[in-house]
Amino acid sequence: MTNFATDALDIAGIDAFYGDSHVLHGVSFTLRPGRLLGLLGRNGAGKTTCMNTIMGFLKPKQGSISLFGEQVGGLAPDTIARKGICLVPQGRRMFRSLTVRENLMVAAQRARGPSGGPGWTMDRVFDLFPRLKERHAQVAGSLSGGEQQMxxxxxxxxxxxxxxxxxxPSEGLAPQIVAEVGRIIAQLKAEGQSIVLVEQNIKLALELADDVAIINTGVVVHKGDAKAIKLDDAIVSQHLGVF
Ligand SMILES: Nc1ncnc2c1ncn2[C@@H]1O[C@H](COP(=O)(O)OP(=O)(O)OP(=O)(O)O)[C@@H](O)[C@H]1O
Ligand SMILES: [Mg+2]
Incomplete structure (x- = not known):
């Protein structure tokens, strides 16, 4: 049973449209605090649309979105970000002509809420990604793909x-960089960060996830424990293709 008061994020019955095109159909899933939910599905399944709807870039026509029990569905994107939902966007959008340091600076927000640990600072980000520290004065557009993802x-x-x-986050990166990104995600999770990870790299996602939701043409077709899905070839091949 879902406990609405303590879920980090609860998405219930979301319908979303681009113009007349109905993309999400009653999408529901729950992220519990400190856990990692893998949101999986093929190209065009609606994964990014889910992210855009949670961030408020797209207004849901139906359904509710709550963050630690507080309704955030329908709020403006900047309000949602201030309440503590942050997105690593597909295609790693950033300010290409600003330096690494400037990109980090403009993204800073104060720590808040019960899950607030010590709070992120530029120094902590540089500890996590020494490569970014070395390149702090370089413009973002000149970084490698892996560095841009970091x-x-x-x-x-x-x-x-x-x-x-x-x-x-692993899209278009060399295997060695994918492994590095995977280690970072595992470390964030170990520090108690609640995470929704959208991935087409099923192997990576199933290694990192506690729980999984599979979406297919805008409908959640399977929800369950990541370990169980890992062992269930039928589910993986039916909804995600072989890997
Ligand atoms: N801005 C848009 N306007 C109209 N339709 C869109 C728009 N963005 C996405 N779509 C459509 O919505 C559906 C879901 O797209 P979405 O980007 O959410 O898929 P995805 O699961 O993130 O795919 P991928 O793995 O390729 O990133 C697709 O059919 C797509 O063509
Ligand atoms: Mg996408």
Whole structure:
């Protein structure tokens, strides 16, 4: 049973549209505090649309979104971000002509709420990503893909997330960098960060996730324990393809 008061994020019955195009159909899933939910699905399934709806970029037509029991569905994106939902966007959007340091600085928000640990500072982000520290004065557009992904994660952390949303952080990265990003995500989780991880790298997602929701053409078709899904070839091949 869902305990609304203590869920980090509870998405219930979301319908979302782009114009007349009905993309999400009654999407529901729950992220419990300190856990990692893998949101999986094929290309075009609606994963990014879920992220955009949670962030308030897209207004849900139906359903509710609550953050630690507080309704945030329908609020403006900047209000939602201030309440503590931070996104690592797909394609690692950032200010390409600003330096690494400037990109981190403009993303900073004060720590808040019960899950607030010591709070993220630029120094803490640089401890997590020494490569970014070395390149602090370099413009973001000139970083490698892996470094840009680290900066995108660093930017989200500077928002002191109570819930961190990550949209395909491994996309387009070399295996060695994917492993590094995986280690960082595991470390954030070990520190108690609540995370929704959208991934097409099923192996990575199932290694990191506690719980999984699978979405297919805008409908959640499966929810369950990550370990059980890992062992269930039928579910994986039916909804995600073989890997
Ligand atoms: N701005 C938009 N306007 C109209 N339709 C859109 C828009 N963005 C996405 N869609 C459509 O909504 C559906 C879901 O797209 P979405 O980007 O959420 O999928 P996704 O699961 O994130 O896919 P991917 O793994 O490729 O990133 C797709 O059919 C897509 O074509
Ligand atoms: Mg997407």
């Amino acid at each position: 900066l995108a994660i660093g930017r989200a952390l500077m928002g002191n997330p109570r819930v961190l949303l990550m949209d395909e």
